[in-house]
Each structure stands twice: as structure tokens, then as C-alpha cells.
Amino acid sequence: MEELRQKYIAAIAAATDEAALEALRVQAVGKKGEVSLKMRELGKMTPEERQVAGPALNALKDEINLALTAKKVGLADVALDARLRAEWLDVTLPSRPVRRGSIHPISQVTEEVTAIFADMGFAVAEGPQVEDDWHNFDSLNIPGHHPARAEMDTFYMSRKEGDNRPPHVLRTHTSPVQIRSMLKQGAPIRIICPGRVYRCDYDQTHTPMFHQVEGLALGKDISMANLKWVLEEFFSAFFGTEVQTRFRASHFPFTEPSAEVDIQCSWEGGTVKVGEGNDWLEVLGSGMVHPKVLEAGGIDPNEWQGFAFGIGIDRLAMLKYGIPDLRAFFDSDLRWLRHYGFSPLDMPSIHGGINR
Ligand code: DAH
Numbered sequence: 001m002e003e004l005r006q007k008y009i010a011a012i013a014a015a016t017d018e019a020a021l022e023a024l025r026v027q028a029v030g031k032k033g034e035v036s037l038k039m040r041e042l043g044k045m046t047p048e049e050r051q052v053a054g055p056a057l058n059a060l061k062d063e064i065n066l067a068l069t070a071k072k073v074g075l076a077d078v079a080l081d082a083r084l085r086a087e088w089l090d091v092t093l094p095s096r097p098v099r100r101g102s103i104h105p106i107s108q109v110t111e112e113v114t115a116i117f118a119d120m121g122f123a124v125a126e127g128p129q130v131e132d133d134w135h136n137f138d139s140l141n142i143p144g145h146h147p148a149r150a151e152m153d154t155f156y157m158s159r160k161e162g163d164n165r166p167p168h169v170l171r172t173h174t175s176p177v178q179i180r181s182m183l184k185q186g187a188p189i190r191i192i193c194p195g196r197v198y199r200c201d202y203d204q205t206h207t208p209m210f211h212q213v214e215g216l217a218l219g220k221d222i223s224m225a226n227l228k229w230v231l232e233e234f235f236s237a238f239f240g241t242e243v244q245t246r247f248r249a250s251h252f253p254f255t256e257p258s259a260e261v262d263i264q265c266s267w268e269g270g271t272v273k274v275g276e277g278n279d280w281l282e283v284l285g286s287g288m289v290h291p292k293v294l295e296a297g298g299i300d301p302n303e304w305q306g307f308a309f310g311i312g313i314d315r316l317a318m319l320k321y322g323i324p325d326l327r328a329f330f331d332s333d334l335r336w337l338r339h340y341g342f343s344p345l346d347m348p349s350i351h352g353g354i355n356r
Pocket of ligand 1: 172173174175214215252254255284285286287308309310311
């Protein structure tokens with residue numbers, strides 16, 4: 001028995017993997033293992049012999065099982081140590097560069113404009129880009145024969161043959177959102193409507209798709225004076241410097257009186273600087289909402305009045321960030337986007353990010 005003990009304890013100690021241990025287990029204490037066979041011989045012994053050999057064999061079996069388990073744990077530890085030594089990372093290495101997208105100047109400027117007007121109590125309203133004839137024209141006091149329709153270079157949708165209703169259009173301005181908002185919420189009202197608009201035009205300062213922000217404020221006694229204050233407040237916040245405005249009498253079908261608004265600027269070496277100098281740059285159309293437009297919006301013109309304006313967002317972006325060609329805005333050239341794009345963390349707010 002001592003021979004068996006030494007043989008197996010030594011073999012277990014020398015085993016180098018789990019398979020070898022399992023083989024030893026079968027060989028020693030498996031059903032037909034050496035120790036098990038010895039146990040079967042107990043039956044042939046005298047009771048006295050059995051009293052000595054029985055417990056001794058059981059003790060031997062226990063000892064071998066214990067040795068097997070201990071060795072198994074030992075082997076697992078060795079394997080883990082080896083793995084930990086082989087598999088390692090240098091967590092101090094710099095990470096691989098990740099290409100990050102950027103915020104398009106149009107998105108950035110739209111957010112900036114929204115933040116400034118929100119601070120003055122204007123909510124954001126939206127309307128569809130495919131607009132019906134009535135909302136885009138008639139309701140805004142631009143009847144079918146009006147020259148403004150032709151001037152707008154409108155994109156028309158097509159109708160089925162034989163359908164003689166006027167075709168829908170790609171909205172040529174954000175002004176139809178005025179009507180939609182009036183019909184939806186009634187007066188009083190204080191909204192801006194940023195969004196895409198479309199006209200068939202293409203050169204350095206015109207693209208077939210561009211962006212406007214419409215403004216509308218209706219109340220009991222809202223006047224041109226309020227319009228002037230709101231716009232000067234807006235331009236000063238947007239450009240981060242006090243900006244003078246100049247109102248020039250003009251004509252739009254949907255306002256009476258109407259004014260085109262210029263902002264103060266200087267031209268030096270072919271670049272324009274806003275808020276200084278003696279030149280003027282036209283940036284928007286505005287006026288007091290025409291009574292017919294109020295009526296189309298379901299609002300009583302004897303009770304309510306107010307101003308409206310429309311600004312080109314792309315134009316504002318070009319001016320503020322010194323971007324010379326409008327067409328590049330929509331070329332999706334990655335080099336341009338990386339150069340003029342903004343970090344997603346550069347969140348515009350009235351307190352920061354606007355006055356850069
Ligand atoms: N809708 C005009 C355009 O696209 C801009 C405009 C002018 C909007 C005067 C207005 C306004 O709200 O009062 O050219």
C-alpha cells in the first residue's frame with residue numbers, strides 16, 4: 001500500500017496538465033483503478049485483516065483524491081499566470097485616431113439664431129418643404145397673376161395628366177409658415193421659422209436650395225419700432241458687436257409698410273466686416289403684416305397687428321464666418337467641412353459661443 005501511495009503521489013506531483021491528471025485518477029481510483037481493485041479484495045480477507053486494511057485503503061483513496069484536486073488547482077494557477085504574462089496591453093499608449101464629423105456652418109448658425117430669438121421669447125415653428133400654392137403664394141397676398149410669382153424662380157411639382165389643380169411647389173420662402181402658425185395657434189404670436197427653401201438659381205451667392213429664418217410677432221400694439229429693436233438686438237448678439245441697421249422703404253406683397261434692412265459694414269481688401277465702417281449690406285426683408293395676410297391666417301386685422309421678417313441664414317453664415325462662396329456649402333467636400341465645420345461641443349447659447 002505504501003508503494004502505491006508513493007507511486008501515485010509522485011506521479012501526481014509530476015503531472016504537467018489536466019489530461020495527465022485525469023489518466024492518473026482513472027488508473028488509481030477509477031472503477032478499475034489499482035486502489036479500487038485492492039478494495040474489492042477486502043472481501044476475501046479475514047475480519048481482522050479487513051479491520052486494518054479497510055480504513056487504510058479508504059485513507060489512501062482520500063489522500064490520492066486530495067492530491068489530484070490540489071494539483072488541478074495548482075495547474076490552473078500556473079496556466080492563469082502564463083496567460084496573464086502573455087496577454088497584456090499598454091494602456092498608456094495613445095488611442096488610434098478616430099475621424100470625427102463636424103457640425104455644418106448652416107446648422108451652427110441656425111442654432112445660434114434660434115438661441116438669440118428664444119432669449120427674446122420667440123418659439124420655433126416649422127412647415128413642409130413641399131408646399132401648396134395657396135400657402136406659398138395666395139395666402140401671402142401673391143395672387144396668380146402677380147409678378148412676384150415669376151420672380152421667384154419657383155420649382156413646381158407635377159400633377160397627373162388631366163388634374164388641373166395648381167401644382168404644389170418647393171416652398172420659395174419660409175413665409176408660408178407664418179400662415180400655418182396663425183391658423184394653428186391664433187394671436188398673439190411670437191415665432192421664428194428656420195428652414196430650407198428652394199429657387200431655381202445658381203451662382204456664387206445663389207444655390208437652388210438655401211435657408212431662411214422667418215420671424216413673426218403679432219399683438220395688440222406691436223409696431224415697426226419693436227421690429228427695429230428686435231433686429232438690432234439680434235444682429236448685435238449674433239455678430240458679437242453693436243450693429244447699426246438702416247431701414248429702406250421697399251415693397252413685399254405680404255407687408256405694408258415694407259422695409260429692406262441693411263446692416264453696417266466695412267469693405268477692406270475685398271473682405272467685409274460687420275458692425276464697423278460706413279457701408280451698408282442688405283440682409284433681410286420685413287414689414288408690418290398685411291391685413292389680407294392676417295385674414296388668410298384667420299386673424300382679425302382690426303384687433304391684431306405685428307411685424308414679420310425673413311433673413312437668409314446662409315448669408316449670415318457667410319458674413320460671420322468669412323465664407324466666400326455659397327455653393328461650397330453644399331458640395332460635401334470633406335476638406336471644406338473640416339475647415340469650416342464646428343465641434344459638437346461648441347454649443348451656441350446666448351452666454352457663450354455666439355460672441356467669438
Ligand atoms: N419672403 C421674402 C423672401 O423670401 C422675405 C420676407 C420679406 C419675409 C418681408 C418677410 C417679410 O416676412 O416681411 O424674399
